[in-house]
Amino acid sequence: MLTATHIAYLHTCHRKLWLFANGIQMEHTSQLVSEGKLIGESSYSDRATKYTELALDGIKIDYYDAKNRIVHEVKKSNKVEYAHIAQVKYYLYILRKNGIEDPQAIIEYPKLRQKESVLWEQGDQEKIENWIKEVQDLITRAECPALDKKPICKSCSYFDFCYIHEV
Template sequence: MIISGTHINYYNHCKRHLWFFAHHIFMEHTSELVALGKFISESTYQREKHELHLIYGEDEIIIDFYDPKNKRIHEVKKSNKMEETHIWQVKFYIYVLEKMGIKGVTGEIDYPKLRQKIDVILDDNDRKRIEEIKEEIPKIISNDIPPSVINKSYCKNCSYYELCYV
């Protein structure tokens, strides 16, 4: 199966969310927070917007902005509450570009609202972990029922909240 950056993102965020996404159960349009995130993403880097969408083998990535001269990935996010999730998403992008033979790529996550940015690199442990995640994702998705709810504070801001708790 094709593994996208979104799968990696949801895997780290919530495996139940990943399952809903993979089974085409969408409630994103009901979330104002998601809409805000999309607005910030679309309204940043307007002049230098250079989205990179590619499929390589079983991997699919859509990078907000790729600077080929400096081999630098830029990913724009609304808030740093899910920083670890964002970091793994960018590590996956670096991993896929490496597999395509593009070495020396680094990443940067930009939080325009917070006026912050963080650097992302990929090391051998990360490469190993990504391989493991890529094996685990199809197993989660192939289950007939979704994984259990995770009872995290950020569930309240999740588009699936009502489906999970009400």
């Protein structure tokens, strides 16, 4: 089943997406992933009592304000990334598909002390449906995409896997 993680990885690294979708998952070994979870859990200690967790059609939203129809997504990153926006846009897409009118999202970056509102925009449905097709095309390929060296690789949980043969 397609998840928001697939959508985020589509916008991060096609190799990472393919590996993740084909059962090679490295997140559990990553100190950075653990740090991100800790930041998400500890930055807003009262969050769990105010909002509900919502699992629906392959997505899992940790903090959903059902009254105001707002997704709250906490990110560890030191920078605002398009992959984060794509992930919450996918949440909005799934919520809309399930009859929730005009959902919105807020991405919170506690380390930066910033928030970014993510709204549904004209053309988003078509854009996301194209992302879904692109993900499905990439993950069903017989071969893993080639390594595409990027600055973000150094902080990726797949770094050791991808760079094992590098000098």
